[in-house]
Amino acid sequence: MTANPSAGGGRVELALLLPRMPHPLLCPDASPGVAALAAGYAEARRRIAELKPDLIVIYSVAWHSILGHLLQGDPRPTWTHVDEEFHALGSIPYSFPVDVPFTEAVVAAAGRRGLHARTVNYRGFPIDTGTLVAKRLLDPEDALPAAIVSCNVYADRAETIVLGKAVGDAIVASGKRVVVVAVSNLTSRVFARPVPFDQDRVSSRQDDEWNHKLLELFAEGRLEDVSQLARSFAGQARADAKLKGVWWLAAVAGQHNGYRGDVLAYAGVQGAGCAIVALRPDATAAAQLEFDEDDVDVFRGDRGVLSGGPAPTAAAAPPAPAPVPASSKIAPAKPIPTTSRPAVAPPAPVAAAAPVSTQSIATQSIATAAISTETAPKPVGAYPHARRVGELLYLSGVGPRQPGTNAIPGGPIRDAEGRPLDYDIRAQTRAVIENVRRVLVASGSELSDVLDVTVFLVDMDRDFAGYNEVYNEVFGPIGATRTTLAIRALPTPIAVEFKVLAAARGPA
Amino acid sequence: MSAPPTAAPPGRIVAGVLAPHPPHLVYAENPPQNEPRAECGWEVLRWGYERLRRDYENKVFDVIVVHSPHWKTTQGTHVLAVPEFKGLSVDPIFPHLFRYTYDLRVDVALAEAILEEGRAAGLEMQAMRNPDFRVDYGAIISCHLSRPAWDLPIVVLSSNRAHFDFGNEVGEQLQVRLGEATRRAIEKTGRRALVLASNSLSHRHFTEEPAIPEDMSHEHIYHHGQYLWDMRVIGLMRAGKTRQLIAEMPDFIDGAISECKDGSLTWLLSALGFPEYPGELYGYGTVIGTGNAIVGWVPPVEAK
Numbered sequence: 001m002t003a004n005p006s007a008g009g010g011r012v013e014l015a016l017l018l019p020r021m022p023h024p025l026l027c028p029d030a031s032p033g034v035a036a037l038a039a040g041y042a043e044a045r046r047r048i049a050e051l052k053p054d055l056i057v058i059y060s061v062a063w064h065s066i067l068g069h070l071l072q073g074d075p076r077p078t079w080t081h082v083d084e085e086f087h088a089l090g091s092i093p094y095s096f097p098v099d100v101p102f103t104e105a106v107v108a109a110a111g112r113r114g115l116h117a118r119t120v121n122y123r124g125f126p127i128d129t130g131t132l133v134a135k136r137l138l139d140p141e142d143a144l145p146a147a148i149v150s151c152n153v154y155a156d157r158a159e160t161i162v163l164g165k166a167v168g169d170a171i172v173a174s175g176k177r178v179v180v181v182a183v184s185n186l187t188s189r190v191f192a193r194p195v196p197f198d199q200d201r202v203s204s205r206q207d208d209e210w211n212h213k214l215l216e217l218f219a220e221g222r223l224e225d226v227s228q229l230a231r232s233f234a235g236q237a238r239a240d241a242k243l244k245g246v247w248w249l250a251a252v253a254g255q256h257n258g259y260r261g262d263v264l265a266y267a268g269v270q271g272a273g274c275a276i277v278a279l280r281p282d283a284t285a286a287a288q289l290e291f292d293e294d295d296v297d298v299f300r301g302d303r304g305v306l307s308g309g310p311a312p313t314a315a316a317a318p319p320a321p322a323p324v325p326a327s328s329k330i331a332p333a334k335p336i337p338t339t340s341r342p343a344v345a346p347p348a349p350v351a352a353a354a355p356v357s358t359q360s361i362a363t364q365s366i367a368t369a370a371i372s373t374e375t376a377p378k379p380v381g382a383y384p385h386a387r388r389v390g391e392l393l394y395l396s397g398v399g400p401r402q403p404g405t406n407a408i409p410g411g412p413i414r415d416a417e418g419r420p421l422d423y424d425i426r427a428q429t430r431a432v433i434e435n436v437r438r439v440l441v442a443s444g445s446e447l448s449d450v451l452d453v454t455v456f457l458v459d460m461d462r463d464f465a466g467y468n469e470v471y472n473e474v475f476g477p478i479g480a481t482r483t484t485l486a487i488r489a490l491p492t493p494i495a496v497e498f499k500v501l502a503a504a505r506g507p508a
Numbered sequence: 509m510s511a512p513p514t515a516a517p518p519g520r521i522v523a524g525v526l527a528p529h530p531p532h533l534v535y536a537e538n539p540p541q542n543e544p545r546a547e548c549g550w551e552v553l554r555w556g557y558e559r560l561r562r563d564y565e566n567k568v569f570d571v572i573v574v575h576s577p578h579w580k581t582t583q584g585t586h587v588l589a590v591p592e593f594k595g596l597s598v599d600p601i602f603p604h605l606f607r608y609t610y611d612l613r614v615d616v617a618l619a620e621a622i623l624e625e626g627r628a629a630g631l632e633m634q635a636m637r638n639p640d641f642r643v644d645y646g647a648i649i650s651c652h653l654s655r656p657a658w659d660l661p662i663v664v665l666s667s668n669r670a671h672f673d674f675g676n677e678v679g680e681q682l683q684v685r686l687g688e689a690t691r692r693a694i695e696k697t698g699r700r701a702l703v704l705a706s707n708s709l710s711h712r713h714f715t716e717e718p719a720i721p722e723d724m725s726h727e728h729i730y731h732h733g734q735y736l737w738d739m740r741v742i743g744l745m746r747a748g749k750t751r752q753l754i755a756e757m758p759d760f761i762d763g764a765i766s767e768c769k770d771g772s773l774t775w776l777l778s779a780l781g782f783p784e785y786p787g788e789l790y791g792y793g794t795v796i797g798t799g800n801a802i803v804g805w806v807p808p809v810e811a812k
Contacts, residue, residue: 066601066713082641084666085581091640116716122603124596126642154715189673190582193632238673270583 010174012281013051015223015253016044016138016181017245019274020062020130025137026089031197033267033274040265040276041137047278048138054176055099056139057147057167059248060183061241062128065150069110069163071103072127072148073119083129085190092132099145102174106147109169112477113162114299114448130183138181151244157230160244162299164251169477171252180252184245186211187273189238195270203271210237211273215266218277221259223250240272255295258283297479298448373442376435377401380491385439388504393443395500397456399492400431403438412493413458421493425466428496433474436500444505450480454499460486463495519698521691522567522810524780525560526745526773526787526803527704529578529649530795531599531606533557536722539656543607549722556791556802557653563788563804564654564702571615572655572662573622573690574704577770578646579666582673584632585686586666589619590639597645605721610648615661618701621693622663629689631682636666650706660702665690667770676758676769683771684754687778694779705776709741710734710764710799717796730797737764738792738799745787745803750777764799780805 019037023030028038048056063070078095103119110117131148138144149167152159171178187207202208210233217226227250230243253259259279266275370384371393379385379396386395400408410427414420437447453475457463464484475482490497534542536549579586592613599606619635626633647664665686671679694701712730729735737760744753753760754774761769768774777783783805790802 064600067715067717080640082638084579084641084644085583085586087586087636087638087641088634091638120603122598122607124598124607125603126598126600152715154713192583192670192673194583 010171010176010178012168012171012180012253013053013177014047014179015249015259015279016134016179017218017249017275017277018044018130018134018181018183019185019269019272019276020060020128020133020183020240021185021269021272021274022083022086022089022092022129022133023269025092025133026086031200031267033200034197034269036265036267037269037274037276038137043264044276044278045138045140048144048179051177051179053144053179055102055147055174056135056144056179056181057149057171057252058131058134058181058183059149059151059164059167059245059252060128060131060134061151061245062130062183063148063150064153066153068116068118069152069155070118070120070150071106072098072125072146073100073103073121074098074123074125075100075121077125077127079124079127081127081129081132086129092129092136094127094132094136096135096139096142097145099147102145102170102176103147105170105173106149106167109173109477110163110166111446112169112448112474113166113297115159115162115166117163117166128183134181134183138179144179149248151241155244156242157244157247158296159299160247161251161296164248165297165477167248167252168254180249182245182249184243185240185272185274186214186243187238188240189271189273191271200268200270202268202273204238207237207273208268211266211275215263215275215277218261218275218279219263220257221261221279221282222257223253223259223261223279224255224257226250227255237273253279253281297477371439371443373439375403375438375442377403377406386443388443391504392451393440393445393449393502393504395436395439395498395502397497397499398432398435398439399490399494399497400428400435401492401494402431403435408492408494413495414493423495425463425495426470428494429467429470432496432498433470436498440500440502443502445502447474448478449503449505450475450478450500451503452501453480453482455482455484456487456490456497456499457484458487458489458495460484467496519695520700521694521703521780521807522569522700523564523807524703524776524805525654525705526776526801527574527650527654527706528553528708528767528795528800528802529576529646529653529706530708530798530800531602531645531649532721532795533653534608534649535602535605539652541609541652544605546605546722549724550727550793550795553791553793553795553800553802556793560654560790560802560804561656567702567806567810568700569655569660569702570699571618572651572660572702572704573618573665573694574647574650574662574706575665575667575772575775576644576647576650576706577667577767577772578706579644579664580669580770581634581666582669584634585626585668586634586636587619587623588614588641588643588662588664589616589623589635589637590614590641591616593639593641593643595642597643597648599645606645606649608645608648608652610643610658612643612648612651612658613661615663615699618693618697618699619663621697622665622690625689625693625696626686629685631685631689646706650704654702654704665775667772671761671769671771676761679769679771680754680757680774683774684778686771687775687780690775691779691781703776703779705772707767707770707772708795708798708800709738709766709768711767712765712797714797727794728797729794729799734764734799737766738801742789742792742801742803745801746789748784748786750780750782750784750787753777754782767798780807783807
């Protein structure tokens with residue numbers, strides 16, 4: 001799954017890898033190596049000026065987050081920063097514009113791909129050295145809006161790749177021409193004591209040799225190959241943050257080798273291996289991939305430990321639920337009799353009684369629970385909105401009717417006398433999807449948890465294209481399996497209904 | 509603040525405390541310095557800090573010396589050496605919980621003495637003299653929770669990354685020497701010091717939090733193995749077996765993903781001379797999955 005290319009036409013114009021050291025900004029003439037890096041920044045700045053992009057997106061491995069990923073949401077962060085290590089070099093005052101709507105679009109895109117992300121808009125929120133150096137040296141007039149993304153300390157390749165794809169989704173949808181920047185040294189083995197600048201170098205010969213291997217690939221534009229080499233690199237050299245920055249950069253930029261690459265500078269700064277690499281998309285440079293790491297579109301990993309105890313394993317508790325709205329009614333889960341140890345997880349909070357059915361499966365510990373919610377349209381029969389069985393959620397058929405009013409967005413397909421009416425299938429489809437989302441949220445899941453969708457249309461010839469367009473916008477990035485059927489009628493005057501199977505979150 | 513003594517009694521560590529720094533505790537306490545407001549949360553740990561403060565309110569301190577995991581340095585140990593700092597500390601991980609206005613004084617003379625003693629011990633030491641520097645939130649939280657009046661100057665030592673860059677054993681050796689140097693500096697300057705190690709024990713976080721951060725129905729240790737490790741380490745501290753704890757520290761760091769990897773506790777125990785008297789456990793609790801213990805050591809001569 002890739003970003004929907006038809007949505008907005010935004011694209012990555014230039015991808016940059018930049019070091020996180022403050023020296024090129026604060027003491028650009030300190031050593032030949034630092035001067036070379038400063039010149040590399042200047043060349044990158046010149047290329048950006050030529051491109052006249054709309055936005056710069058920065059991911060820095062020095063901005064650490066723990067609760068998912070954070071994105072700067074202050075429209076103009078302003079402060080004076082001092083590096084915690086190289087404070088003697090001076091201070092970095094800053095004030096620059098942030099593209100908050102784009103940032104929020106990244107948060108939404110990340111959610112659709114299973115990632116937890118949020119914006120932070122707090123006066124004085126600390127911004128890391130690497131991000132500030134990149135912003136200042138690439139855009140000294142602060143004319144270019146920025147979006148800034150954190151690096152989750154626990155995120156490994158899958159999560160970082162998915163984060164990059166979420167940024168890519170937002171870029172495409174934005175219609176903007178974007179420069180993307182990963183702030184990361186190649187290697188981070190800093191000398192344990194300061195070295196005189198005239199003796200500065202990459203501290204380890206092994207690090208230096210491996211850095212050169214990567215730089216050869218970068219120079220050939222083989223960004224995805226570098227990304228897929230990251231684990232090997234980290235096993236041999238002191239990679240900066242496992243080279244997550246390259247994972248992210250490759251994922252944002254499309255996971256291919258079709259770039260024109262330039263290594264603008266490479267030098268050791270207090271032992272760290274620092275490179276400035278510029279990559280421009282170039283169809284004529286497309287090369288085949290040499291490595292074969294798994295691709296991943298939706299993150300389904302380390303989440304949901306709040307209520308479930310240890311990190312999920314085959315024998316451990318399942319992920320925790322999202323907060324359940326007060327208007328939801330969740331029947332208490334009933335563990336099915338089992339011959340093994342009883343479940344120790346407490347039952348889900350009970351807001352009100354609801355029908356509960358139990359089954360008897362002697363050797364498994366599967367719980368079932370019926371779920372009804374006032375946030376979704378009232379059922380037209382004796383059935384709940386959803387039923388949880390183990391780690392799966394089965395949703396009853398969902399139509400477009402509005403909760404409370406039963407109004408049908410896009411209009412009904414016939415009047416009270418059965419006469420056909422014109423209606424908007426796109427509006428109906430959007431309403432169906434919103435109702436699906438409501439039921440999922442009430443059940444502790446999200447749209448990104450949908451596994452399989454069966455769609456019923458009453459007029460396939462008339463409505464497929466419109467329904468499919470809306471469906472693709474939302475479910476394209478999610479990647480659920482789908483079946484679309486034509487049927488004669490639905491019980492209410494609607495044109496479309498979804499039957500959904502989703503992954504449940506949290507303990508049953 | 510008590511005036512720094514000019515003669516006897518000789519400088520000494522009056523008390524040492526393992527004083528973890530979860531911003532959640534300050535958030536839940538609602539002090540005037542912190543912008544966010546909470547209705548409850550993490551009471552057992554907060555009550556532990558309350559009891560610690562009561563026990564220490566009649567002790568005379570000249571300075572608080574704190575070793576903070578959230579000021580990480582690679583090139584040696586850095587020490588704050590600017591007389592005053594005012595500013596806003598915003599936790600980069602939990603900014604919705606901790607945005608704290610601080611106004612503090614630094615005991616620069618003691619800071620310089622620690623720098624000198626450290627260098628004499630062969631350690632790389634650097635003074636932090638940039639007035640724009642933002643004091644790290646770990647140090648601020650530990651100091652606030654231990655002495656919220658802010659009536660004493662402080663000295664903050666950075667956490668050197670040797671554990672991460674060269675291995676636990678290398679990092680441990682560095683912190684042992686730094687603790688000894690800190691003690692000598694305190695003695696030579698005649699300070700009566702409260703010494704804080706600002707770290708938790710087991711340190712695997714949840715990567716999500718409940719909609720209401722102080723919703724205690726979601727709070728528990730991340731993994732049972734962490735709890736087992738935490739209890740073992742607390743048991744050693746309560747039994748006065750700190751040398752055995754140091755011997756097991758590398759395994760604890762790896763086994764429990766412990767924040768002791770930042771060296772603060774080892775530094776503290778070394779500064780205290782590896783006490784064989786029991787540490788007083790003031791509280792243990794989890795904060796977003798991490799294990800946190802408040803443990804105080806008062807040398808027997810001070811306890812009389």
